[in-house]
Amino acid sequence: MTSTTSVSYTAPSSSSPKMAPQRRSPAIDNLTISTVTSNSSMEIDLRRVSSMPERGGVETVMSNSDEEDIIRKSQSEGAKPLLKLDQYGFISNMDKDGLVVPTADSQRPTQQGKGASITSVEQRRTTKWKIMLNSWSNIMKRRPKLVLKRLRKGIPHEQRGKVWLTLCHVKERQQQNPGLYEKYANSKESPSKAFQTVQETIEKDIHRTFPRHSLFYDDGNDSEAEMVDSPFGGSLLDAPDRHDDEEREREIVEGQASLKRVLKAYSLHDPDVGYCQGMNFIAGMFLTIVTEEEAFWMLVAIMSDQPCYMRGLFGEGMRETHKVLYVAEQLVHQFLPRLAKHFDKENIHVTMYATQWLLTQYTSSFRFDLVLRVWDCFLQEGWKITYRVMLAILQEFQSQLLQLSFEEILAFMRDLPERIEDGGKIVTASIHIPLRKKHILKLEREWLAKQDQH
Incomplete structure (x- = not known):
């Protein structure tokens, strides 16, 4: 008996067939999970409302016992297991190899992950x-x-x-540039060789962007997916490259298609930067919160405007990256001198563990309970929260790190994001670290002076 399982997004029709519908909550309005066998067809409609912005409560169309019956029946008929989502839309019943595993757990996605009710x-x-x-x-x-x-x-x-x-003043940007995003997203101009290279890189990276999130999960590639090295270290779920653009457009899941358009649009909007690995995680995270066009304008804002100004991190030479890493290294020595001394002894440099944290504002590897809290602050106060959270993370695990050797420290750092049980607690603790803007400015001036000497 043959069986297939598919996950599809049901959205209202759009006037532009090439662009995703502009919804406040693009991740999921209706996530329809269909299990089809030669003898039967079962469909579950999970209206996952509570975890999306401007929505509240949890509405389901099935009882817990009904769902468990379907899970058992699906398993007995060889169908793929159903997806279980956490409050941010990530698939909770996925193993380390990226495979969805069966579960009889009747827990529903909830707003805070602890229950559907909202406290006073x-x-x-x-x-x-x-x-x-x-x-x-x-x-x-x-x-x-x-x-x-x-x-x-x-x-x-x-x-x-x-x-x-x-x-991010997104509404103002949209009003000042009506139709600009759609023009970029649907551009059919003959691209240069450099532009083609950028798009090929984007095409590869979209499959590596939050593959465990329901918005980007590619159900059709379960049998072909494999774990690959991340450009930032660690492993990510990857899928084979496609060489037929038209075939790929038909196969690509909606979240990946939206991400591809946003990154393409930004590369056209800012050709000097184009695209650099790491931007995919930031844009992908935005897409789980806001609509496609809004995600594009947010990306423009955080790349170009203060207090974020991330453009220099991804431009040619990545000059700002070197400055950020210098500041981070000096702050570890200033606020965690004992740990810094141990790192120096073991020849551990900040580039060996914190590059991806800082370049992507933690989006590439940390859970969203930490990531979203970081961005709540970053959009208003800039880099101070970024450095504070780095220090809070190191402070949290300082006692363990002090006992480790070079190889053990690197291994510990690779798994560190998974060791954090409460990201919100880390962010709250970071606020109490007495780092001031003047400390950051002083270190930035030091770095600039060193550059002038070379």
Whole structure:
């Protein structure tokens, strides 16, 4: 008996067939999981509402016992197991090799991962953010410290998209450049050889971007997928290259297609930077929160505008990357001198463990409970939160690291993201590290002076 399982996204029709529908929550509105055998056809519609911005609650169309019956029946008929999603849309029943494994767990995706109910504290925080958003300009002028305080506590997930778009002035950019994103995304101009090279790199990287997230999960490649080395270290789920563009466009999952268009559009918008590995994780993370076009304009904002200004990290020569890593190394010596001394003894340099953390603002390897909290702050206060979180992570594991040798430290660092049980706790602890902007500026001036001497 043969069987297949597919995951498909059901979205409203769009006036532009080549672009994804512009939704507030692009990750999933209706995730339809179909199990088809020669004798039967079963379809589960998971309306995963709570984990997406501007949505609340968990609505299902099946009881727990019904789902368990279908899981058992699917397994007995050789069908692929159903997907179980966490509160951020990641597939929780996937093993280290990228294969979805059967589970009879009846747990549903919930807003905070601990239950579908919202606490009174969360309700009060949500109400406060609604009030702030309704009078944003006035609040930012009169009480900027209050805004920063609340950003550091974390934005309620259902409002995160709105707040991020406001911080990045996305609405204003769209109004000033009507139709520009669609023009980039649907561009059919004869590309140069350099442009073709950029697009080929993008094509490879989209398959390596959050393969465990439901938005980017390629169900059709289960049998062909394999683990490969990440450009930043560690392993990522990869899929074989496709050489037939038309065939690939038909096969590509919606999240990957959106990511490909966003990265292509940015490479056209900023040809001097084009595309560099690492940008895919940032753009992919944006797509789990906001719509496709909004993700593009957010990428433009964080690359070009203060306080983020990440453009220099990815431009030719990656000059800003060297500056960031210099600052990070010196901060470890300043705030964690005992650990820094041990690292020096074992010849451990910051480039051996923190490059991917800093270049992608933790999106490439850490869980989203940490990543999203970092970005809540980063969009408003810039690099200070990035360095603070690095220090907080090292501080959290300092006692273990002090006992390890060179090889053991590198192995520990590769697995470190998985060792963090509560990312929010790390971010909260980082706020109490007495790092000031003047410390960062002083170290940046030192780095510039060293460059002038060469």
